[in-house]
Amino acid sequence: xxxxxxxxxxxxxxxxxxxxxxxxxxxxxxxxxxxxxxxxxxxxxxxxxxxxxxxxxxxxxxxxxxxxxxxxxxxxxxxxxxxxxxxxxxxxxxxxxxxxxxxxxxxxxxxxxxxxxxxxxxxxxxxxxxxxxxxxxxxxxxxxxxxxxxxxxxxxxxxxxxxxxxxxxxxxxxxxxxxxxxxxxxxxxxxxxxxxxxxxxxxxxxxxxxxxxxxxxxxxxxxxxxxxxxxxxxxxxxxxxxxxxxxxxxxxxxxxxxxxxxxxxxxxxxxxxxxxxxxxxxxxxxxxxxxxxxxxxxxxxxxxxxxxxxxxxxxxxxxxxxxxxxxxxxxxxxxxxxxxxxxxxxxxxxxxxxxxxxxxxxxxxxxxxxxxxxxxxxxxxxxxxxxxxxxxxxxxxxxxxxxxxxxxxxxxxxxxxxxxxxxxxxxxxxxxxxxxxxxxxxxxxxxxxxxxxxxxxxxxxxxxxxxxxxxxxxxxxxxxxxxxxxxxxxxxxxxxxxxxxxxxxxxxxxxxxxxxxxxxxxxxxxxxxxxxxxxxxxxxxxxxxxxxxxxxxxxxxxxxxxxxxxxxxxxxxxxxxxxxxxxxxxxxxxxxxxxxxxxxxxxxxxxxxxx
Amino acid sequence: xxxxxxxxxxxxxxxxxxxxxxxxxxxxxxxxxxxxxxxxxxxxxxxxxxxxxxxxxxxxxxxxxxxxxxxxxxxxxxxxxxxxxxxxxxxxxxxxxxxxxxxxxxxxxxxxxxxxxxxxxxxxxxxxxxxxxxxxxxxxxxxxxxxxxxxxxxxxxxxxxxxxxxxxxxxxxxxxxxxxxxxxxxxxxxxxxxxxxxxxxxxxxxxxxxxxxxxxxxxxxxxxxx
Numbered sequence: 001x002x003x004x005x006x007x008x009x010x011x012x013x014x015x016x017x018x019x020x021x022x023x024x025x026x027x028x029x030x031x032x033x034x035x036x037x038x039x040x041x042x043x044x045x046x047x048x049x050x051x052x053x054x055x056x057x058x059x060x061x062x063x064x065x066x067x068x069x070x071x072x073x074x075x076x077x078x079x080x081x082x083x084x085x086x087x088x089x090x091x092x093x094x095x096x097x098x099x100x101x102x103x104x105x106x107x108x109x110x111x112x113x114x115x116x117x118x119x120x121x122x123x124x125x126x127x128x129x130x131x132x133x134x135x136x137x138x139x140x141x142x143x144x145x146x147x148x149x150x151x152x153x154x155x156x157x158x159x160x161x162x163x164x165x166x167x168x169x170x171x172x173x174x175x176x177x178x179x180x181x182x183x184x185x186x187x188x189x190x191x192x193x194x195x196x197x198x199x200x201x202x203x204x205x206x207x208x209x210x211x212x213x214x215x216x217x218x219x220x221x222x223x224x225x226x227x228x229x230x231x232x233x234x235x236x237x238x239x240x241x242x243x244x245x246x247x248x249x250x251x252x253x254x255x256x257x258x259x260x261x262x263x264x265x266x267x268x269x270x271x272x273x274x275x276x277x278x279x280x281x282x283x284x285x286x287x288x289x290x291x292x293x294x295x296x297x298x299x300x301x302x303x304x305x306x307x308x309x310x311x312x313x314x315x316x317x318x319x320x321x322x323x324x325x326x327x328x329x330x331x332x333x334x335x336x337x338x339x340x341x342x343x344x345x346x347x348x349x350x351x352x353x354x355x356x357x358x359x360x361x362x363x364x365x366x367x368x369x370x371x372x373x374x375x376x377x378x379x380x381x382x383x384x385x386x387x388x389x390x391x392x393x394x395x396x397x398x399x400x401x402x403x404x405x406x407x408x409x410x411x412x413x414x415x416x417x418x419x420x421x422x423x424x425x426x427x428x429x430x431x432x433x434x435x436x437x438x439x440x441x442x443x444x445x446x447x448x449x450x451x452x453x454x455x456x457x458x459x460x461x462x463x464x465x466x467x468x469x470x471x472x473x474x475x476x477x478x479x480x481x482x483x484x485x486x487x488x489x490x491x492x493x494x495x496x497x498x499x500x501x502x503x504x505x506x507x508x509x510x511x512x513x514x515x516x517x518x519x520x521x522x523x524x525x526x527x528x529x530x531x532x533x534x535x536x537x538x539x540x541x542x543x544x545x546x547x548x549x550x551x552x553x554x555x556x557x558x559x560x561x562x563x564x565x566x567x568x569x570x571x572x573x574x575x576x577x578x579x580x581x582x583x584x585x586x587x588x589x590x591x592x593x594x595x596x597x598x599x600x601x602x603x604x605x606x607x608x609x610x611x
Numbered sequence: 612x613x614x615x616x617x618x619x620x621x622x623x624x625x626x627x628x629x630x631x632x633x634x635x636x637x638x639x640x641x642x643x644x645x646x647x648x649x650x651x652x653x654x655x656x657x658x659x660x661x662x663x664x665x666x667x668x669x670x671x672x673x674x675x676x677x678x679x680x681x682x683x684x685x686x687x688x689x690x691x692x693x694x695x696x697x698x699x700x701x702x703x704x705x706x707x708x709x710x711x712x713x714x715x716x717x718x719x720x721x722x723x724x725x726x727x728x729x730x731x732x733x734x735x736x737x738x739x740x741x742x743x744x745x746x747x748x749x750x751x752x753x754x755x756x757x758x759x760x761x762x763x764x765x766x767x768x769x770x771x772x773x774x775x776x777x778x779x780x781x782x783x784x785x786x787x788x789x790x791x792x793x794x795x796x797x798x799x800x801x802x803x804x805x806x807x808x809x810x811x812x813x814x815x816x817x818x819x820x821x822x823x824x825x826x827x828x829x830x831x832x833x834x835x836x837x
Contacts, residue, residue, distance in 0.1 A: 122761040141744060180762060187769045194776050330692035333646040437780050 013078060014197055015273050021201040023283060025270050026071075028208035028411030030260050030291040033113065033380075036408065039259070040235070040299035040306075041375030042251055047242030048235055052296075054243065054252035059292055062522050063256040065514035066479060068284035069486060070262060074271035075280050076498045076606040080422030081265030084272070085485070092485045094581030096423065098478045098574040099265030102470065103419035105570065106264070108447055109466040110416060111189065112454040113377070114409045115181045117402050119161055120381065122181075124398035131156035132389040150552035153386045158544045161381075165457035166545035169560055172457015179455050183448060188410065190444040193417045195436050196425075197273055200414045207411040214404035215298055218397075222304030225391070231307015234370045235299065250533070253526045258472070260291060263479040266415035269422035276606060279503045281511075302379075309387040310369035317364035324359050377460075380405060417443070461541055465559075469567045473534070474574035476527040481578055483520045492516060498606040539564055630710055631689040631700045637713040639720075640741040643695040648737035656695045660731075661688055664699075667727045668720070672701060672711070675719035680704065681711075717743050 016022040043051045077084040085096035123130050134147035134155060142148065147155035158164045165172040192203040222228055242248050261267065271280065315338060322336045325348065336344045349356050374383050388397045421440060424430075430439060454463055486495055492515060496507040542554035559567065631638060641664075645653045654660070665686040672681035685704055691697040701711040720727065720743055728738055735745045 119758075122758045122765065125761050126757045184762070184766055184769065187766070187773065191769055191772045191776065194773070195780065199776065326694060327642065327696075330694040330696055332693040333644055333695075435780060435784065437777055 013273065015275065016197065017201055019278070021204065022270060022274060023286060024208045025197070025200065025204050025411075025414065026267060026283070026287045027290050028204050029266055029270070029415030030287055030412075031208070031211070031294045031408065032259075032261070032412035033405060033409050034255075034259050035291070035295045036298045036302065036405070037377075037379040038375050039255060039295040040302040041373055041379065042255055043235055043299055044303075044373050046245075046248045046251060047239035049238035050240045050242055051248065051252065054249045055256065055292070058249075058253045058256040058522075059288060061514055061518050062253060062526075063260050063262075063292075064285060064288045065511060065519045066257075066262050066483065067260055067267070067288050068281055068511065069483060069515060070267040071271040071280040071284050071287075072495070072499050072502065073482075073486065074268035075274045075276060075278060075502060078272050078276070080269045080272060080426050081419065082423035083426040084268055088485060088490050090585045091582040092481070092489060092578075093585070094578035095478055095481045095485060096265065097581055098474060098481075098577040099263060099268075100420060100423050101574040101577060102474050102478065103264050103266065103416050104447075105466060105470040105574070107413065107416040107420060108451045109454060109463045109471075110409065110413060111185050111447070112182065112451055112459065112463055114185045114406060114413065115178055115455075116161060116377070116381065117405045117409065118181045118185055119177065120385070121399065121402035121406060124395055124402060127395060129385075129389060129394055129398060130160070131385050132394075146546045149546075151386070153382050153389075154552065156385075157381045162460050163457050164460060164544050166543055166547065166555075167557065168458050168461040168541065168543070168563055170458060174452065175455050175457070175459075178459075179452065182451060182455055186444050186448040186451075189413055189417060190441060192410070193414060193421065193440050193444075196421060196440070197270075197418070200418070204411060204414065207407040207414075210407045211404045212294075212297075214400050215301060217400065218301035218305070218404075219297075221391070221397070222301040222308070225304060225308035227308045227311025228304035229307065230311060230366065230370065231303040231305070232300065234307065235303040246529070250526065250529050253522065254472075254530060256292075257479070257526070258475065259295065260288060261412065261415060263475040263482060264416060264419045265423065266419035269418045270415070272422065276502055277504075280499070281503050281505070281508075302384075305384065305387045307370065309383065309390070310366060310372070312387075312390050313369045314364055314366045317362055317369075321361045321364065324361060325356075328355065328359055461543070464541060465563070465567055466570065468534075470570040470574075473527075473531060473571045476523060476530065477575045477578070480520060480523045480527065483515060483523065487515050487520070501606055539567060630702060631687040631698055633690055633698050635698070635700060635710075637710040637716065638698045638700045639713070639716065639743065640696060640698050642739040642741060643731070643733065644737040644739075645695065645731075645733070648733050656691075661691070661697075663730060664688070667723075667730050668699065668701060668716075671719040671723040671727065672716070675722050676715070713742075721745075 016025075043049075073084055074080075077087050079087060080096075081099040082093065082096035086093040131153045134143040134152045136142070137144050144155070146159060150158075161178075163172065163175050191199075192207075193200050271283075274280075318338050318341055322338075322341060325331070325336060325344070326333065329348070329352075345356075345361075384401065385398070388394050388401065391397050417440075420443060424439065424443070425436070453459065456462075486492070492512065496512070499507050499511075539559045540556050541559065543557050545551065545555045548555040629635075633640070643656065645656065662683070665683045665688065668686045669681045669683050672679045681701060682704065685702045686699060687702060688697050688699045701716050703709050703711050720740060724735065724745060728734055731738055
């Protein structure tokens, strides 16, 4: 006889307020800075519209299957990356640990990039924009030498922002303005992730949707700028010959892979907060397609602005030549205009060839200006800022642009931090009574302190290293083991049943084929090609050295051996977690000398997980 | 008489020609870009403008050195081109047929550059004295850098947000604790009622007060021994 009231058994796991929040979080995580500053660059150097062919093939055979795999895994097992892989098999727990380590490494340097964005943002409120004019030298007779020899934009980026040292071995000092901005960025990340998805779910509405608004505004503005059509035509004109180069296919595969933020553990964390009866298949296809469409959509304003910049540079080149000729030949003003420049030049060349040769006129070719290609931070902080100076109302455009970049990066940071946060919560390192706010505060504080080394003079060289080595190779390895683990260790039949239970439909043949054969094979090929290319090139970097003879060209330097060791360590650390954890469990099992079954009993399949 | 006059005029003219010519000693080249500066409001460069120029140079010389007695006639212009560029020298009337040293002219022009520019509605870039560099004006620097102000605003907003969230979290935690202690009290009461058996509390049922019924066999005799 008992009169206890029936208390319903709860999971205790936080959940999304609604499905839209979840989809938006995944999209925000996938859509990041790379969609704006890497995809347009790849399109440009790999034959314009022709690049879309390998890109969509990679999306179909690599991106969407892997995305569906991760989302289904997290949703089924309802755990973060470490917990999920431990559940599948303790021998595969290393895959989760590897994801976790990569998320930590990437969070550290990614937020420093956002620091730079924030610095530019708060400097955009000045009139004139600080990167538009060179400061004067000491006796006010001319401009600062370093600024004069390069450009004002370069000077502001390399000297006023980074205060970069000429060599990676010289660390320089901590830049206090960057420390302030870094503290602010981590404070913003803490504010948004303070209670896990409870708070990021609210913040994502702003940070995921706002960039699309700004991109649209830039699209409209960009299309009205002179020279925009030149840039767009240049971007989208397909050059099918480039498809013969295997490098193009490799770049397409890696771009899709890194763009979707796979193997970070963040997607598994996001989908683990879903109710189990959710159509993860549709979600995966939606997120992947939205990500690719965003890349395409972002490349239109980027190329309009680049076309405008190239046209303006071309006109400047012409104008400078015209002034030289007018001054030297003492012709009246406005006698030579841009339109009749070529006819005048040919006339003068025939009548006074020595005088023309003596003027040392630069050849002005619009195609040459359009061919200049930049990606990454150079695109945002040098090329784009220069273009913004030329637009009317440059403060407003600068503010909008940098807020957009900040939102894009912040929504990706949420995914990274979730990938670190969720497994920690489940590992039960901390007791249940510790508030989540404290844990997220500790994570943000420790990350801030470690990331202080990126605010040194040599910080940006280190960020390049982290980007090239920690944020690339380990992800490919982890993704490969993810697919192999699910398909061959967990067994695809069991997984198909789980997915069918979750989505309510039988698993389509496309998923079976891609998961079983195509995706692992593709990942293996991409991994080997990527590592080969990485090792073929001697590890070098381009240093900004004002004392270099070829200044303002960057000086090519080789990494010293201790830096190369760190590169290898960064790439190897997450990968080595996989065999290490497996070895650890093997030794533990051997000691216990129970029967060594590779997979734990079938109790934990999706249907049975909550019973 | 007339011949003497003609002779002086020709001498002066020749001297003029010798003193003012391109790359002469103490001569300066000037380049003017009126259309670039004024666009549609551009005026034409004619003899009147030249007269104004000579007057400005004389003015500059006088202003620079109080002893100077430079007249408009002392300033000689030559080689005026369509570009609008020309050479000029300043002659010294006290010493016959010499030019004022270039450094003096340069200093005078430098000192009065602003006045000369504004007389012609031009700037340093559009009225160029080719050998005279201009001192550049320093950029306007506000007392507190603007970016610090913006940064302060952003940081205050963020700190306010964090404090708000933490405080609301603590309040929710306290409320949940209060609720759970209330629920525990409720459960205790329920447990207390459960321990009532047949309307009698268990503590009342004292086993020592009863008698053991001998009809039922003791535990160890329950099983028949083999």
